[in-house]
Amino acid sequence: MSIKVVIADDQRMVRAGLRMVIETEPDIVVVGEAGDGAEAVMVARRVRPDVVLMDIAMPRQDGLSATGTLLGSPNPPRVIVLTTFDSDENLYRALRAGASGFLLKVSSPEHLITAIRVVAAGEALLDPAITTRVIAAFAGQPGPLPPPEVGGLTPREAEVLRLVARGLSNAEIAAALTVGEATVKTHVARVLMKLNLRDRVQAVIFAYESGLVRAGGRSLE
Missing domain, CATH: 1.10.10.10 (Winged helix-like DNA-binding domain superfamily/Winged helix DNA-binding domain)
Incomplete structure (x- = not known):
């Protein structure tokens, strides 16, 4: 059975790039996209993905707030937070919001695919560098x-x-x-x-x- 993924990012080119990476894998399928946090919540509730790739800085509702909303609902998806900002504030907000993974957008495609599989399997992507900063x-x-x-x-x-x-x-x-x-x-x-x-x-x-x-x-x- 394929891992169902929703991509939430306010930049269309970023969403397209992530989709291209993901769709090279036979066991992962993109089932929806969103351009802001509010839309991410709406789309995720409709298509019920296994994993949501969630950008932080988005209009209307930011990714961390959207993460908290999603994870407060019954049978929530797993969330991997994506950001261009390697800041402690974002890291701790993401972890406390309930995200199961935290990746920089400069991470390699291989790392992204691994993260999706790990998180979909019910584990958390806990990079040693993140542990050190905690x-x-x-x-x-x-x-x-x-x-x-x-x-x-x-x-x-x-x-x-x-x-x-x-x-x-x-x-x-x-x-x-x-x-x-x-x-x-x-x-x-x-x-x-x-x-x-x-x-x-x-x-x-x-x-x-x-x-x-x-x-x-x-x-x-």
């Missing part, structure tokens, strides 16, 4: 006490969450803990379920905002 944002801030939900994690699940927050992949976590990658995947799934988190992006934000992990390599035991 960590830096919390550097020097006093950490709050971890919320009660953390107490529901087993010691191994809490350890896996800390490693996810450091930006490690499942394979890297498996190597660090000397367990199988399938075991790590199970632990991650249980962490997300117990903490009512959608994906790894939310897990990273939760770990730092809750104080479970501190910038500079310190963890709360």
Whole structure:
């Protein structure tokens, strides 16, 4: 079954370029386009895509606001935010709006296609550079006490969450803990379920905002 994608960007040439890249892949199909955030919400609700490629700077309703609107509806699509601006403000707004991926428009076509497939599969595109900047944002801030939900994690699940927050992949976590990658995947799934988190992006934000992990390599035991 093909991955259905909606492209939301106020520049027609950008939409055309993205469509050309996507339509070279046999398993991905563009089912709609939008020129602003409000139209993106309308189109997505009509065609029910798996993934929305969402520009940030658009008229009427910006992409981050549109992302929040879409993700607040039943059975929402996954959203990959696209931008020409590599700014922390946009990054944090995108992550907190619920985006599952954040890509610069200068990313390679291969990276874009990979992002669509990863996000459509229910994972999050968590680039190590993004993790580094999330960590830096919390550097020097006093950490709050971890919320009660953390107490529901087993010691191994809490350890896996800390490693996810450091930006490690499942394979890297498996190597660090000397367990199988399938075991790590199970632990991650249980962490997300117990903490009512959608994906790894939310897990990273939760770990730092809750104080479970501190910038500079310190963890709360």
